[in-house]
Amino acid sequence: MNATPINDAVGVLPSQAISRLIAANAITATQPIPMEQIQPASLDLRLGTVAHRVRASFLPGTATVTERLADFAMHDIALENGAVLEKGCVYLVPLMESLALPPEIDAVANAKSSTGRLDLFTRLITDQGEEFDRIDAGYTGPLWAEISPRSFSVLVRPGLRLNQIRFRQGQAMLDxxxxxxxxxxxxxxxxxxxxxxxxxxxxxxxxxxxxxxxxxxxxxxxxxxxxxxxxxxxxxxxxxxxxxxxxxxxxxxxxxxxxxxxxxxxxxxxxxxxxxxxxxxxxxxxxxxxxxxxxxxxxxxxxxxxxxxxxxxxxxxxxxxxxxxxxxxxxxMQQRPEKLYGADMNSNYQGQGLKLAKHFKL
Structure with missing residues (x-):
C-alpha cells in the first residue's frame, strides 16, 4: 500500500522523511533496514543473494526485468559465500529493497562514491523502466542493480551497498x-x-x-x-x-x-x-x-x-x-536533514583532497 504524502513541500526528501517512507511500507526489504543505511538525503541499496551473468545490458521497456532477463541471461552466481564479478562482464543483481512509492514521489539513483572510484559501473533498473537510474513517481515493484566491473574484478556478498537512491517531490533543481x-x-x-x-x-x-x-x-x-x-x-x-x-x-x-x-x-x-x-x-x-x-x-x-x-x-x-x-x-531539500554528512556520520570523504576509494591503504 502506498504511503501518504510526506508533506506538501517541494524538494529532496531528508533522512527523517525516508524513515517515514520505510515505516509506511513505501520502502520494504527482504532484510530489516538498519539506520546506518539511511543517509542525509538518500538510502543505500543492498545486493541480494544471486547475480545473473548477462550477455548485454538492457532496459525492460514495457516488460518486467524478470521477463527480459530470460532473453539475456547466461548463468547465475550464488553470492552467499562470496563470488567474483569479473572485469569486462555484465551482471544483474536483484536488490533487497523494493518500492511502493506515493504518486507524488519520484526517485533517482546513483553509484556510491567508493563504487565509482573503483571504476565499478553500476546502474539501477526497474520494471518497465525506459531509463537507467530514474524511478517514476508512484513506482511499485522490485529494484535491480546492473554491475559491470571495468578496471578491477571484485568479490561481493549479499548486503553490499554499491548504489543509493534519492527521493524527491516536485521539481527541486535550482536554475x-x-x-x-x-x-x-x-x-x-x-x-x-x-x-x-x-x-x-x-x-x-x-x-x-x-x-x-x-x-x-x-x-x-x-x-x-x-x-x-x-x-x-x-x-x-x-x-x-x-x-x-x-x-x-x-x-x-x-x-x-x-x-x-x-x-x-x-x-x-x-x-x-x-x-x-x-x-x-x-x-x-x-x-x-x-x-x-x-x-x-x-x-x-x-x-x-x-x-x-x-x-x-x-x-x-x-x-x-x-x-x-x-x-x-x-x-x-524538503527539510533540513536530522543528520548531516560529516558532522553526524562516520563520513569517509569529508574534507577530502585527492583520495582513492576507502579500500586502499592510506
Whole structure:
C-alpha cells in the first residue's frame, strides 16, 4: 500500500522523511533496514543473494526485468559465500529493497562514491523502466542493480551497498539565477563561481607530487568488504603533470581532483553531472550524491574537493590545469536533514583532497 504524502513541500526528501517512507511500507526489504543505511538525503541499496551473468545490458521497456532477463541471461552466481564479478562482464543483481512509492514521489539513483572510484559501473533498473537510474513517481515493484566491473574484478556478498537512491517531490533543481543567489549568500566554491547550467568546476593539475592515479590494467581482485587493506601501488600508477597538463590515454581510467573546494549547505543537496562532450574526448563523473553538509563548515568540512573519475575515449587528450571539466547541479531539500554528512556520520570523504576509494591503504 502506498504511503501518504510526506508533506506538501517541494524538494529532496531528508533522512527523517525516508524513515517515514520505510515505516509506511513505501520502502520494504527482504532484510530489516538498519539506520546506518539511511543517509542525509538518500538510502543505500543492498545486493541480494544471486547475480545473473548477462550477455548485454538492457532496459525492460514495457516488460518486467524478470521477463527480459530470460532473453539475456547466461548463468547465475550464488553470492552467499562470496563470488567474483569479473572485469569486462555484465551482471544483474536483484536488490533487497523494493518500492511502493506515493504518486507524488519520484526517485533517482546513483553509484556510491567508493563504487565509482573503483571504476565499478553500476546502474539501477526497474520494471518497465525506459531509463537507467530514474524511478517514476508512484513506482511499485522490485529494484535491480546492473554491475559491470571495468578496471578491477571484485568479490561481493549479499548486503553490499554499491548504489543509493534519492527521493524527491516536485521539481527541486535550482536554475542558474537561483544558484547565483545561493552562492552570493553562502559561498559554494572557494574560488570564482562558473555558473552555466549548474556550478562548473575545474581540474587541479598543480599539486606537489602526484596529481592523480591511473588504474593498472592487470591486477588482483578486490574484496569489497576489506577497507584500508590494499596497497596503492599494486592497483594504481601515479600520474604527474608536465607544465600543468597530462595526456589522457584512450580507454584508461583516472582518479583526479577538482581545483575548487565544494560546499553543500545543509538545506541543499547536489549531484555531479557529466560535462558537455564537446570539451574533449573524455568523460568526467562523480559517482554518488553530494549530501547536505558535504564540505560545509557547519558540518566539519571546511570545503571538500570533488574527486573526479575520468575516462578518455577515442583519442589521446591533453588535459590542462584549471580546465573546466564538469558541473554540480544543486537541489533544494524538503527539510533540513536530522543528520548531516560529516558532522553526524562516520563520513569517509569529508574534507577530502585527492583520495582513492576507502579500500586502499592510506
Amino acid at each position: 542558474d539565477d537561483a544558484l547565483r543567489v545561493l552562492h552570493a549568500s553562502t559561498r559554494l566554491v572557494d574560488g570564482p563561481a562558473h555558473i552555466d547550467g549548474g556550478l562548473g568546476f575545474s581540474v587541479d593539475l598543480s599539486l606537489e607530487g602526484p596529481v592523480g592515479y591511473r588504474a593498472k590494467p592487470h591486477t588482483a581482485l578486490i574484496d569489497l568488504d576489506r577497507l584500508n587493506h590494499y596497497p596503492v601501488d599494486a592497483f594504481w600508477e601515479e600520474v604527474h603533470a608536465t607544465d600543468g597538463h597530462i595526456i589522457l590515454d584512450p580507454g584508461a581510467f583516472y582518479i583526479l581532483v577538482s581545483r575548487e573546494a565544494v560546499h553543500v549547505p545543509p538545506e541543499y543537496a547536489a549531484e555531479m553531472a557529466p560535462y558537455l562532450a564537446m570539451v574533449g574526448e573524455f568523460r568526467v563523473h562523480y559517482a554518488g550524491f553530494f549530501d547536505p553538509g558535504f564540505g560545509n563548515t557547519d558540518a566539519g568540512g571546511a570545503g571538500s574537493r570533488g574527486v573526479l573519475e575520468v575516462r578518455c575515449h577515442e583519442a589521446p587528450f591533453a588535459l590542462e590545469h584549471g580546465q573546466i571539466v564538469g558541473r554540480l547541479v544543486y537541489e533544494k
